[in-house]
Amino acid sequence: MNDIIWRAVKRAQIPAVKEAAGLFISDGKRPDGATLIPWAKGKSMAWDVTVPDTFAESHLSSNATEQGATAKQAADNKTAKYQELEKTHIFFPFAIETAGAWSQQAI
Secondary structure: HHHHHHHHHOOOOEEEEEOOOOOOOOOOOOOOOEEOOOOOOEEEEEEEOOOOOOOHHHHHHHHHOOOOOHHHHHHHHHHHHHHHHHOOEEEEEEOOOOOOOOOOOOO
């Protein structure tokens, strides 16, 4: 999924890199990609992809009441994880469930 997003950004002729150096957060991890030029409001865009299992036992109860609940929760978790990055980047979590539901941010 990260390659698809990266290729789409590059196809739009926006310079971008995967796992950009220097964007580490407190746990030493970094987002999957970032643009090299400002995206909006003078900030570059950064993204991180996650594909949670729709049918994992821990997700069944929330998915039974709301379609896409797992993707929404995964996107919220990524946003919280990369909150530090909001100072310098516009962050997009791309959460797409194994059964196909996309988080609002991924859409």
